[in-house]
Amino acid sequence: MTFLTTFFSHLNFKDLIDIFIVTILIYQLLLIVRGTKAAQMIVGLGVLFCLFWLGITFKLYSLNWVLAHFFDSFFIIVIVLFQDQFRSALASVGTRRNLITVFAKDEYDFEIDEVVEACGALSREKIGALIVIERTHGLLNFVNTGTRLDSRIHSDIIYSIFESSSSLHDGAIIIQNGKISAAGCFLPLSKNFDIERHLGTRHRAALGLTEVTDALVVTVSEETGKINLCVEGIFYLCKTEKELGQYLRHIWSNESLEGTLRPIKTKDMVR
Numbered sequence: 001m002t003f004l005t006t007f008f009s010h011l012n013f014k015d016l017i018d019i020f021i022v023t024i025l026i027y028q029l030l031l032i033v034r035g036t037k038a039a040q041m042i043v044g045l046g047v048l049f050c051l052f053w054l055g056i057t058f059k060l061y062s063l064n065w066v067l068a069h070f071f072d073s074f075f076i077i078v079i080v081l082f083q084d085q086f087r088s089a090l091a092s093v094g095t096r097r098n099l100i101t102v103f104a105k106d107e108y109d110f111e112i113d114e115v116v117e118a119c120g121a122l123s124r125e126k127i128g129a130l131i132v133i134e135r136t137h138g139l140l141n142f143v144n145t146g147t148r149l150d151s152r153i154h155s156d157i158i159y160s161i162f163e164s165s166s167s168l169h170d171g172a173i174i175i176q177n178g179k180i181s182a183a184g185c186f187l188p189l190s191k192n193f194d195i196e197r198h199l200g201t202r203h204r205a206a207l208g209l210t211e212v213t214d215a216l217v218v219t220v221s222e223e224t225g226k227i228n229l230c231v232e233g234i235f236y237l238c239k240t241e242k243e244l245g246q247y248l249r250h251i252w253s254n255e256s257l258e259g260t261l262r263p264i265k266t267k268d269m270v271r
Contacts, residue, residue: 041081041082045078048067048070051063051067052064052067052068052071055067109249111153111175111178112245112248112249113245114153114154114155114158115131115133115153115155115158115175115218115248116241116242116244116245116248117155117241118131118155118156118158118159119131119218119220119227119241119244120227120241121155121159122158122159122162122220122225123220123225123226123227123241124225125225126221126222126223126224126225127159127162127163127164127220127222128162128169128202128219128220128221128222129158129162129218129219129220130171130172130173130187130202130205130206130217130218130219130220131158131172131173131175131217131218131219132172132173132174132175132185132187132209132215132216132217133175133215133216133217133218133248134174134175134176134177134215135213135214135215135216136214137213137214137215139174139176139213139215142172142174142185142186142187142209143174143176143181143182143185144182145171145182145185145186146168146171146172146173146174146182146183146184146185146186147168147182147183147184148181148182149179149180149181149182149183150179150180150181151179151180152178152179152180153175153178153179153180157180158173158180161173161183162220167184168183168184169184170184171183171184171185171186171187172184172185172186172187172205172217173185187205187206187208187209188205188208188209188212189201189204189205189207189208190204190205190207190208190211190233191208191211192207192211192233200221200223202219202221203219203221203228203230203235206219206228206230206235207230207233207235210230210231210232210233210234211232211233214232216229216230216231216248216251217229217230217231218230218244227241227244229244229247229248231251
């Protein structure tokens, strides 16, 4: 009680602001690593801290020497381990997701309809597809890996790109600012080693991109024709074209998908 009294007696407004900012930073860090491989790394670092404390308490000199040298480079190690998470966090700084949208409402309604119509046609004919829609994180480095189109969004164009006779059907198309910026783009594969081995490259690429950016990725399976929406490293099954359109509009309204539709496990998916 004496300690608490002393603590609060020395607490001023500046200290409260300091504590509040640090709390927000820690909270945002936990949100970023939640459900990713980074969460397991944090647990591992926590175990090392516990071992270090035990070493100091019981004077385990060899253990102390090893861990002391490890923690001398602690900040460099953290940056290397969590480079993807730091990149994602920095990319989110300053974004005004609640103030602006990727498209004006009267425009993106039409463009969503074109994407949905194309996915429906591809699904019925079991033609594989990978469609990326940029949100607040820039995707120019991925656009540059493909063939620049700068084309208007139209279902016929999207369909023709993914036909097997097309030279661009193997990659992804990326939609930016109301246009198909590029096709045949290469995306980073997921670094999550826990995903099912049978999952195809198309779905691994969708996971990989959404793990490091806030992009929306629509996949169409060439095995089953199923349409999946991938957001923040999670797949959601869209049973109908109408559902896909509803979910895309829902996300553009900056609303969470939790409780709206159920995520599907990768083991229940096929290529």
